[in-house]
Structures are given as structure tokens and as C-alpha cells.
Amino acid sequence: SEESRFAFAESCSSGLAAATIGAIPGISQYFCGSKVTYRDNTKHEWLAVTHGTLSQYSAVSEPTADEMVAGLLTSTSEADIGIAITGHLGPDAPSEIDGHVFAAVGFRDEADTGSFRVWTREFQLNCQARGDRQREAASLVLWCLRQVLLIKHAHRFVQQAHSAPVYITDSPDRMEQSSDLLFPGAFNPIHDGHREMAEIASTLGDQAVVLEVSIENVDKPTLSQTDCICRILPLLFEFPVLLTAAATFVEKSYKNNITFVVGADTIARIGEDRYYNDEFSVDDAISVFSAKGTRFVVFGREMSELQHTGA
Structure with missing residues (x-):
């Protein structure tokens, strides 16, 4: 989508989503960058995730993912789409968080670029091995990006062509x-x-x-x-x-x-x-x-x- 630029905030995927999309020639026209924030204090210092959120909900939570993407878009004025992911890849994680990830998608309001909306969802990864889970988490980031770009393109098209589905x-x-x-x-x-x-x-x-x-x-x-x-x-x-x-x-x-x-x-x-x-x-x-x-x-x-x- 020629009018869209995006950025990532990656925790459990460790920058793999950025590395994957960064391999595409010419992607710098659209890809602003990625903040890899693995530790809690780095999430706080680089993305302004509050200590209160991390303490109350943990790093693997919807509120943390929300604050990660909010901090990303606040600090990256060029990007109009931000995607954050945080989760626990295991092994030996507590069953309630083992293989659980939270992906948050933030997008600026076209009527007011100073504000943005955030959509967050919890996922259970299908793979068992840690490396496979990391690749699955990175794929999820890229899937979210693809869907947002498709919807933006579709809206622009039906608005211009009027009634062409x-x-x-x-x-x-x-x-x-x-x-x-x-x-x-x-x-x-x-x-x-x-x-x-x-x-x-x-x-x-x-x-x-x-x-x-x-x-x-x-x-x-x-x-x-x-x-x-x-x-x-x-x-x-x-x-x-x-x-x-x-x-x-x-x-x-x-x-x-x-x-x-x-x-x-x-x-x-x-x-x-x-x-x-x-x-x-x-x-x-x-x-x-x-x-x-x-x-x-x-x-x-x-x-x-x-x-x-x-x-």
C-alpha cells in the first residue's frame, strides 16, 4: 500500500518479523523499523510500558501489548501502522502462558493522525519447539500487517470505484x-x-x-x-x-x-x-x-x- 508505512515492536519474535520483511528489496520505502524489547525494563524504557502494567498483568498480557504498540506509534511519527507482539515461547512455561502470545495492531486515525486505535488479540501457537514458535510468532506479525494493508486498499478502492466489491x-x-x-x-x-x-x-x-x-x-x-x-x-x-x-x-x-x-x-x-x-x-x-x-x-x-x- 503506497501510502502506508509501518513499524514493529517485537518481544518473543526477537526481531524475526523485521528480518523477514527487511529482506525484500526496496522495503525501506515503507518499513520504518522494529524495536526488539525482550526484557521488561527495556519495554519500559524504549516503549513506555509502565511498571504498573508489567507488575500487575505481566509481560505476556493484552495490556502490555497495547502499551507496546502505543509507545511504538508515539515514538515513530512516520509510521501509520504499528504491530506489537509479546508472548512466552517456553519450554517449561506455566501451562496458562506456554505458547501464548498477544498481538496488538495500532493504526492512526486518518481524520486525526495524532490519535490512533489499537486492536489486540490473544493467540495460542500451534508449534511446540521454541524455534518453530518464534517463526510462528513472526508470521503472525506479518499476517496482521498484510490484513491491515488489504483492508486499507479495499476501502480506498470501493470508495473510488463506488460499488465495485x-x-x-x-x-x-x-x-x-x-x-x-x-x-x-x-x-x-x-x-x-x-x-x-x-x-x-x-x-x-x-x-x-x-x-x-x-x-x-x-x-x-x-x-x-x-x-x-x-x-x-x-x-x-x-x-x-x-x-x-x-x-x-x-x-x-x-x-x-x-x-x-x-x-x-x-x-x-x-x-x-x-x-x-x-x-x-x-x-x-x-x-x-x-x-x-x-x-x-x-x-x-x-x-x-x-x-x-x-x-
Whole structure:
């Protein structure tokens, strides 16, 4: 992403993420550097992680990862993306932290570059040997970087092309959209109800569910690039995502034979006059759906104590 520069704060990966990406010719145009802070006092002196945080939560914790990436971006004005990782590689670590790492992703708000947001997640490494775990931790840093850059690029593209969708997945080996089963929503955040709907719809449709997130919404403000990163990054651990600028279902029906997964309240809104005008009516929308073979899998929802929608 030509407009993005990034930096790392590495503890358990010991600079391996920096070494890996530093091997790419010309990367200095984008890669600002990495702070390898292995000991607690170095985390404090180089990244301003407080002694209180380290004492109360330990170096292997979400608060420590948060403060690491905050200290990184505060001290590195060039970078608009920062990624920090801390964890315990073992061996002989207590079971509750053995192979556990925390990755924190910080990104500057495009509306106010003096502020930034942080997203943090705990991971359990799959490997057992210390060296393999270190490589796995470094790969996790690079995976986080890739996903943030993809989301930034996707947001910029759909905003400029307006309604041309961009498919985002967790792997560079799965970049072609293979499913026409779309689940539109805000997913802020995703919850178990969403997951259950997706599982049932996937079984019924015999294909994987793709979450559709639109930067445009008839009833809500446009999603900023920073909003998209916060919204989409957690989703990619569970589902592929289609980012669009499609505010209505007519716009979302960008190709033939799409099946949408929706709740009853959503399907009801398709028939509301306030979403249409004199130039395009409800009947026109239904005609588009019919011509394109658009279908809907509709899930019931409890509307009140006395009234329930059909399942």
C-alpha cells in the first residue's frame, strides 16, 4: 500500500518479523523499523510500558501489548501502522502462558493522525519447539500487517470505484471469491447469533458464507478507513469478507444468483417506501431481484414478548 508505512515492536519474535520483511528489496520505502524489547525494563524504557502494567498483568498480557504498540506509534511519527507482539515461547512455561502470545495492531486515525486505535488479540501457537514458535510468532506479525494493508486498499478502492466489491480473506491462496452466499451486516461486533445464522445458511446452501460489509449505509454514516480496519480485522479469523459501497440490496446484487442471509427485520425494510423514490420503486427492486435470480434465506427474530416472526 503506497501510502502506508509501518513499524514493529517485537518481544518473543526477537526481531524475526523485521528480518523477514527487511529482506525484500526496496522495503525501506515503507518499513520504518522494529524495536526488539525482550526484557521488561527495556519495554519500559524504549516503549513506555509502565511498571504498573508489567507488575500487575505481566509481560505476556493484552495490556502490555497495547502499551507496546502505543509507545511504538508515539515514538515513530512516520509510521501509520504499528504491530506489537509479546508472548512466552517456553519450554517449561506455566501451562496458562506456554505458547501464548498477544498481538496488538495500532493504526492512526486518518481524520486525526495524532490519535490512533489499537486492536489486540490473544493467540495460542500451534508449534511446540521454541524455534518453530518464534517463526510462528513472526508470521503472525506479518499476517496482521498484510490484513491491515488489504483492508486499507479495499476501502480506498470501493470508495473510488463506488460499488465495485473487494474480496478479503485470511490467506493469499484464497483470493478468488468461491461463494455466492452473502451475509450483509455491520458485525459491530460479530456475535453468536450471527455465527449460528451463518452455520445454518452454509448447510442449507452447501457453500461457505461470505460476510458483506458496506462502507455506505442508508441509515448510518459512511465507514471510515479506520472504522473498516476495526470492524473487518476480527472477522477475518472466522470468515472471508466482501467489502462494498452498496447501501441497498439492489446495489448489493452486483451479479446474478446471489443468496443473501438476512434477519426478518432486514427483509421487512426492503419493502419500506422510505428507501425508494419516484424513479425507483419497491416493484422495480423486486424486478431486479427476479431478473438476477437473487434469493434470500430469512431468519426469524423475536420482536416482542407477544409477537414472533416466522423461522
